[in-house]
Amino acid sequence: MQERVNEEDMVTPGEVLGKGTELKAGKGAYLSPHNNTVYASLTGRRSLLPPSPESPDQRPTVEVIGHKAHGPVPEPGCVVIARVTKVMARMASADIMCVGSKSVREKFSGIIRQQDVRATEIDKVDMHSSFRPGDIVKASVISLGDARAYYLSTAQNELGVVSAESMAGSTMIPISWTEMQCPLTGQIEPRKVAKVGA
Template structure:
């Protein structure tokens, strides 16, 4: 059965007690999360078992004009003292045909205590971030913000084990394998 719901990495799709995790998903604790960008599908389980929830990847990429206010998914490519460089991969529910460059400035990481933001403690290269376009920027890059509870890191790998980390607060993620905590500016886990 097809769904109109589009998932991005880190989106919570359902409870592990109600569904079986299929391709494009993973189970963490009592919940099933998306590991790909794509539409969410539910299929009947084998031999009367729990329904299987999957995310079909490889959605057709499209050309998209990114506008101010759009929520985007981006991969962090470089972190410096005053900004983080990102590649914008999705705009709204559209997978982009090519990645667009963007930056998140230090003052746009969070709404409070802006002067205490440490970029190295907020983002790491490889993190997948949910952000909002705050300005069209210049000809080379868009300006993004994560200064809202539903914006920030949605997906990150642990430096210690390479496992996908779990957010434990708005500023920390924990490796489920080693228990080591790493600082991040996390998006609220149940944000859509």
């Protein structure tokens, strides 16, 4: 007899699974410290694991088991590689391609907000001179934001644009923290550059 998955047990990223006082976050879930709430970090089936009898912590662990063979999932605190798809006045959107060194199999969207581009002079950040569509950026995951997109940050020195194509279609070389140069034309374009070998 085929096991039927109860529809109520299906959760999607960002869905609340319970309070941190009552549950521990296991695989596919994470605890948000600012409101002590456990959220799902992937689409799948919710599962509760009872605590072991000798464990001092008697909270059950909640896990989300992916509904398909899934690759890595972005989690708050991890570093991702993403391709910028759109740049707007106050934010840039990107498709996450890798979590750490592993490629993702599902589509994850990321948003880099103006205040998360760099650590200093936040109010002077110009999104259009930090990123361009097609840029490959290294960013850290802040949290699962709204609209099913992860909030990403490039505020650390080693985060930012790691690969970018110039107007002439050539891969540019970083020449400073804020500029990259086209080896073909010598043209310099502004970017929020990741510090290499940080």
